[in-house]
Amino acid sequence: MxxxxxxxxxxxxxxxxxxxTETTYVAAWQQAARVMGHEFPEAFCLSMSGLHSNVVGQRLRDFCGGGFNLEKFARLSADFWRQYVNTHGIxxxxxxxxxxxxxxxxxxxxxxxxxxxxxxxxxxxxxxxxxxxxxxxxxxxxxxxxxxxxxxxxxxxxxxxxxxxxxxxxxxxxxxxxxxxxxxxxxxxxxxxxxxxxxxxxxxxxxxxxxxxxxxxxxxxxxxxxxxxxxxx
Missing domain, CATH: 3.40.50.1000 (HAD superfamily/HAD-like)
Known part of the structure; x- marks a missing residue:
């Protein structure tokens, strides 16, 4: 025991x-990444669980390249996240x-x-x-x-x-x-x-x-x- x-x-x-919430974030992140020409494996998304946004941002740039537009990604993923939770809830x-x-x-x-x-x-x-x-x-x-x-x-x-x-x-x-x-x-x-x-x-x-x-x-x-x-x- x-x-x-x-x-x-x-x-x-x-x-x-x-x-x-991981399920909702992964879905939104993958959709936003595709719009921006990237594919995010589920394991990559889950690897950032619990991390501060500054660390997440650095990992995104390491994965996608230094020119990756974090502001656009944040905006897109937020929109896709709202669509997902409005449909499926949490x-x-x-x-x-x-x-x-x-x-x-x-x-x-x-x-x-x-x-x-x-x-x-x-x-x-x-x-x-x-x-x-x-x-x-x-x-x-x-x-x-x-x-x-x-x-x-x-x-x-x-x-x-x-x-x-x-x-x-x-x-x-x-x-x-x-x-x-x-x-x-x-x-x-x-x-x-x-x-x-x-x-x-x-x-x-x-x-x-x-x-x-x-x-x-x-x-x-x-x-x-x-x-x-x-x-x-």
Missing amino acids: HKLPDFSAIIFDMDGLVLD STKKGFNRLLALIDELEIPYCLATNSPMVNAYQCLEFAGIGDVFSTVITRDHVQQGKPEPEIFLKAAELLDVSISRCLVVEDSHAGIEAASRAGAFSVLIPSVLPVDPRTVELCDVMMENLAQLADVISTWNWTLGRTLASPH
């Missing part, structure tokens, strides 16, 4: 962890609703901490039908440096009024796990892209398959006393 430490709060990433990841109900029942504080800009984060949450779920949302706009720097998680712990050492950070990307590790949080890796980078597996504190599995572990954990309860099964 996966073991968790005594914890007081949970900090969730958004893209690829709570929301299946799905929550497996187990999220169950986990949310459980931590609400246990009155465990939680928040969202994402590298996405604030306007994009709230837009995605609305498209997924969970715009009112997170009372505290920390975005790239709220910090000087995004993941993999630890600032966003330290800010989240501050707003939750909980020591970062008593926070579970749940992430799907290497950048997020690195940020959690540098912040001093206990990190739970639930990868959205397979195969998983061995460096990420080594750096995280525990890895699980999905949010449903995390719910299973928490359901057998008396988080207020910090001890595992005997399973009824």
